[in-house]
Amino acid sequence: MKNKVSVLNQWAVVTGASKGLGYFYCQFLLSQGYHVLGVSRNSKNILDLVKQYPHLQVKNYDCDLSDIKNAYQLFEFAKTLNVTVVINNAGYGVWGKFQASSLDQELNMINLNIATLHILTKLFVQRFTENNFGRVINVGSMASFTPGPAFTSYYASKAYVWNLGVAINYELIRAKSKVRVITICPGPLETDFWNRSSNGKGSKEHYSSLLPVLDTQSYADKSLKKALKVKRKGFLVVGVSNKITKLIMKILPFRIVLKMVYNYQSKR
Template identity: 55%
Template structure:
């Protein structure tokens, strides 16, 4: 399996990264270019990707401006790239709507669900079907540590990431059972040093990362990408402490964590 992934890199095929304009998506684009991939960066506005063109002049970077919060845009992405030698897709686009379920804006939640779930579902299906033709290729879907437990105070986001994880585990199991060489790996990060909190609080708050077991986005992109290329596992978590946290979700009473999460999320909203 490791050799197969090394061959994939050496072919210098194309990798698609959604949510590529900043944060983790931008970091993944940088790492992929260094590894010799040609990159298709997808976001509502991809102007920030221009600075990456000088990282490795021997590979290409294409920019596609799309709002993937509609089914039509997700399908359009496939149509625009189906003639390229795509060997890797990273479904990274997504965001959250913070607040109590009775108080959050329904339109924003539905838009989030379209992006976090529908878009990821469509792109995963279309490209896995394409990869099956040549029996090679890999999907990396970005879940979260939130995938493993309900999140009162941030309920729709946690639920959307649970969908990402459970869908990915099921698909990857199907692929392994059918002896396919295609793989879908779900990466589950904790809090990264991005502007995520600014978006979910409508620009009102910036995270104090010293309080959390957070990780630099570029470091996480490099570690998770290297591991996702090599692993045969259904999902990966980076860091021993983060693995222990997810394990504790299974071992300790759920009520304990629900109370902790509720207090934490409602405090962030204020």
């Protein structure tokens, strides 16, 4: 697979490409024969990936996507390439009780997790619709499925991502379009996410025994393989532990779920 010449001649855009889930998404896309445009504030490191796939192209596009002007500029740049897959993956959280957490940080996060994701989803769905081909893949979270006391605005932002994507995908199916918007909902992964999102609360301590932490690369491979193929379902919960968690959240009374999430997040 590694030396396969690109038969696709298609480009994938990945935001949050420099590390964590996004980096492994870039790697997987290359293994599938896509050229990759990786976006983050500093993503030069992804250029090295091309060594493993010399017949493909990798470009980096460095910008701060919490500034929505950059989302429009990224779209203009991406129009010069034959983009058929867009992964809105860049995101972080602002941990802490709502009355105490920083409004500036929350607004920055909302711009990245919601506004930029919304803009890129809209512009690429419109563009893909012209050719009746292409996929927007948005990274939500298991946090999409419940309010998150003690991590309020992050959970709310991921609920937006899920609600937006699932609804658009349904519209596309009803319109008999071949374009898809798929929302991937990861549970805990060991990435730099918590360093950025914890307000100095440390990196590893947060991994509670309540939810197992999945291997980031194998999660990336499995989730993206499904997201590139899935026909009608608008969102993906990948991994047995995440599926069980989702089921538990559905079965238990809402007030118990809120209490569990509050306890889980407050202990950090």
